[in-house]
Each structure stands twice: as structure tokens, then as C-alpha cells.
Amino acid sequence: MIPVDIPLWADLLASLLMITGGALTLIGSLGLLRLPDLFARIHGPTLNNSLGLGSVLLASILIASIQADRLVFQEVLITLFVVATAPVTAMLLMRAGMYRRRADGGKKKAPQPDEST
Amino acid sequence: MTTLLPFAVSFALIAFALAMIFAGIRLLRGPAAEDRVLALDTLYVNSMITALTLGIQFGDRLYFDIALLIALFGFVGSAAMAKFLLRGEVIEP
Amino acid sequence: MKRWPSLTLFTVTLFALWLLLNDTLAPGQLALGLILTIAITLGTAVMRPLRARPHHLLAAVRLFFVVLLDIARSNIAVAGVILGPAERRTNSGFMKIPIDLRDPYGLATLACIITATPGTVWAGLSPDGAALTIHVLDLQDEEAWVRTIKYRYERPLMEIFE
Numbered sequence: 422m423i424p425v426d427i428p429l430w431a432d433l434l435a436s437l438l439m440i441t442g443g444a445l446t447l448i449g450s451l452g453l454l455r456l457p458d459l460f461a462r463i464h465g466p467t468l469n470n471s472l473g474l475g476s477v478l479l480a481s482i483l484i485a486s487i488q489a490d491r492l493v494f495q496e497v498l499i500t501l502f503v504v505a506t507a508p509v510t511a512m513l514l515m516r517a518g519m520y521r522r523r524a525d526g527g528k529k530k531a532p533q534p535d536e537s538t
Numbered sequence: 539m540t541t542l543l544p545f546a547v548s549f550a551l552i553a554f555a556l557a558m559i560f561a562g563i564r565l566l567r568g569p570a571a572e573d574r575v576l577a578l579d580t581l582y583v584n585s586m587i588t589a590l591t592l593g594i595q596f597g598d599r600l601y602f603d604i605a606l607l608i609a610l611f612g613f614v615g616s617a618a619m620a621k622f623l624l625r626g627e628v629i630e631p
Numbered sequence: 632m633k634r635w636p637s638l639t640l641f642t643v644t645l646f647a648l649w650l651l652l653n654d655t656l657a658p659g660q661l662a663l664g665l666i667l668t669i670a671i672t673l674g675t676a677v678m679r680p681l682r683a684r685p686h687h688l689l690a691a692v693r694l695f696f697v698v699l700l701d702i703a704r705s706n707i708a709v710a711g712v713i714l715g716p717a718e719r720r721t722n723s724g725f726m727k728i729p730i731d732l733r734d735p736y737g738l739a740t741l742a743c744i745i746t747a748t749p750g751t752v753w754a755g756l757s758p759d760g761a762a763l764t765i766h767v768l769d770l771q772d773e774e775a776w777v778r779t780i781k782y783r784y785e786r787p788l789m790e791i792f793e
Contacts, residue, residue: 427541427543432541432542432543433542435543435546435594436542436543436545436546437546439543439546439547439549439550439591439594440546440549440550442550442587443546443549443550443551443552443553443554444553445706445710446553446554446557446584446587447553447554447556447557447560448710448713448714449557449580449710449713450556450557450558450560450561450580450584451557451560451713451714452709452713453560453561453564453576453577453580454560454563454564455713455720456713456720456723456768457720457721458723459570459572459573459576460723460725460752460766461720461721461723461768462564462573462576463576463752463766464709464723464749464750464751464752464766464768465580465709465713466576466579466580466583467709467746467747467748467749467750467752468706468709468710468749469557469580469583469584469587470583470747471702471706471747471748471749472702472703472706473587474583474586474587477550477587477590477591478590480594481590481593481594481602484543484594484597485593485594485599485602488597493599493654494651495599495602495651495652495654496590496602497651498606498648498651498652499586499590499602499605499606499609501648502606502609502610502613503583503609504743504747505743506609506613506617507583507613507746507747508742508743508745508746508747508753509613509617510579510613510616510617510620511746511752512742512746512752512753512754513617513620513621513624514572514575514576514579514620514623515752515753515754515766516624516754516755517572517620517623517624518570518572519754519755520624521570521572521623522570
């Protein structure tokens with residue numbers, strides 16, 4: 422259970438972080454529904470991966486450290502891993518989308534990856 | 539003394555559940571295969587965040603290991619599927 | 632003896648990660664971690680053909696905080712676009728940026744920075760390495776994006792890696 426005797430500043434800070442994380446995750450996933458095409462939709466979940474996840478991790482570090490009465494920062498592992506891997510998935514999806522729909526008219530035309538200016 | 543944190547955690551859990559529903563709708567609607575992979579990846583990330591939040595609520599460090607495992611396997615699965623869409627093969631000779 | 636610095640940096644990083652994963656400083660785990668990391672470093676040495684030579688640690692720390700600030704700011708911007716009216720959601724597009732950075736580790740870091748920042752996703756590099764393509768969610772002022780990438784990210788990365 423949540424420790425009942427956490428200090429007020431930690432309570433406020435963790436609550437703020439949780440609410441920020443929840444709101445950002447909700448907005449990021451809403452972007453999946455509201456944005457018009459695949460290339461724009463890739464931008465939505467980056468909200469979850471960056472600040473949404475980051476604030477929840479910070480809140481988790483804070484609460485776990487208070488509970489254990491020492492600094493617990495194992496969550497840094499998840500941060501490092503997500504920072505290293507989330508861009509890879511996004512880039513692969515972006516290139517897959519470009520590769521699979523070369524013929525797209527107008528401003529949003531996917532450029533050939535091998536053309537240079 | 540009533541603390542604010544249980545309410546914040548409940549709000550966050552509801553937000554994550556809604557976010558997972560949104561990702562699920564995109565997963566079912568498509569239209570392209572890339573959209574579905576993107577939705578699945580979002581689902582992974584959201585479930586990882588949910589595991590961390592449950593860890594805060596129940597004060598159990600075990601949820602951290604669950605979140606780490608979801609992150610590991612989620613990345614491997616999404617990257618393999620994206621690579622398959624890009625090349626038609628996951629491991630190239 | 633040129634290769635020792637990066638070898639030891641890799642070992643130290645792995646060792647720290649091992650201790651962090653086990654969340655302990657017990658002597659048994661210290662010994663096991665030491666053996667494992669040295670074995671992994673020696674075993675994977677042939678798989679890492681290029682050695683990164685990062686210097687200017689101060690510039691790296693400054694770049695880290697610049698990126699953190701930019702991520703926070705563009706989070707708010709992208710949230711505004713998603714919640715905003717329909718016409719703001721439809722002016723996304725690709726753009727090209729001329730680039731001078733050539734170091735592969737620097738380019739990988741730049742790709743991670745661009746993609747991790749909401750609103751921009753790396754979409755490719757021309758074969759001669761002279762121009763990169765990015766996809767921008769809110770494409771109104773191309774000049775501003777070019778300036779951001781070139782001065783805020785590329786300059787420090789060239790300082791660090793070249």
C-alpha cells in the first residue's frame with residue numbers, strides 16, 4: 422500500500438508527476454486516433470515514451486526511496502533502455518511507411534530515401 | 539491526514555486504461571499494417587507505465603521487474619515487426 | 632594501447648548497470664559483476680569495429696540538459712497540436728536539412744535526439760551523408776527547424792565526437 426506517513430512535499434510532487442504522466446499518456450494515445458495519416462501518427466506515442474514515462478518513473482523513484490529510507494534508482498535502467506530503443510522503433514516504422522507508399526501526391530509526398538539535394 | 543497521492547494514482551490508472559483503449563481501437567481499425575504495429579508498440583509502453591503505477595500503489599518492487607521485462611520484449615517485438623514490414627524479412631543473410 | 636580508454640569506459644558502464652539491476656553492493660555480486668563485465672567486454676570486442684572517441688564531457692552534459700528542456704517544451708507543443716483544431720493537425724510533412732556531421736556515433740546520437748523529441752522523427756540520410764530527411768508534425772517555419780537542429784544539436788555533437 423501507499424505509505425501513509427510520506428512528507429507533504431513528496432506527496433504533492435509525486436501527485437503532480439502522476440497527473441502529468443497520466444494526462445500526457447492520454448493525449449499521446451489520443452493522437453493515434455486524432456491525427457490524420459501514419460506519418461503524423463508516429464508523433465503521438467513519442468509523448469508516452471518521453472515525458473509521460475519519465476514523470477511516472479520519477480514518481481516511482483520518489484515513492485520507493487521514501488519507503489525504503491534510501492535512494493532507490495533502479496528505474497534509471499528503464500529510462501536508459503527506453504531512451505535507447507524507442508527511437509529505433511519509430512525510425513523503422515517511419516522508413517517502413519515511406520518504403521510502402523512512395524506514390525503519394527502533394528506536399529506530403531514521401532521522398533525517396535536515396536535522392537539527394 | 540488524507541494524502542493526495544491515492545487520488546493521483548487512481549487518476550493516472552484511469553488515464554492509462556483509456557490510453558490503452560485508444561491504442562486498441564487504432565490496432566483494430568488499421569488501416570495500414572504500420573498503424574497496427576505502431577498501436578501495438580503504444581500498447582506495450584502504456585502497459586509498462588501501468589505496471590509502474592501499480593508498483594507505486596501497492597508498494598511492491600516486483601512490479602519494477604515486470605515493467606523492465608515488458609520494455610525488453612516490447613522493443614524486440616515491435617522492432618522485429620517493423621523490420622519485417624520494411625524488408626519482408628527479419629534477419630537478412 | 633590506444634584502445635584501452637574506450638574499453639574501460641564500456642566495462643565500467645556495464646559494471647554499473649549490473650549493480651543497478653541487482654540493486655546491491657554485496658561483495659559476491661561485485662565479484663560476479665566484475666568477472667561478467669570483463670568477459671563480455673573481451674568477448675564482444677570484435678563485434679564493435681568502430682571505437683567512439685567522445686571528448687568534451689562538459690559539452691555533452693550541456694547538450695543533455697538542452698535536449699531535456701527541448702523534450703519538455705515540444706511535449707507541450709505536440710499536446711497542443713493533438714488537442715487543437717483540425718487544420719493544425721494536417722500540416723505535417725517531410726523536410727530536408729543539410730548536415731556536416733560525419734561521425735557515425737554522432738549521427739546515431741543525432742537520430743536518437745531528433746526522434747526522442749516529440750514533433751520530429753528522423754526519416755533518412757542521403758547516401759553521400761550531406762542531407763538528412765526529417766518528418767515534422769507542425770511544419771510551418773522550415774528555417775526555424777533547420778536552425779534548431781544545426782545550432783542546438785549538431786554543433787555540440789561535432790564538438791563531442793569529431
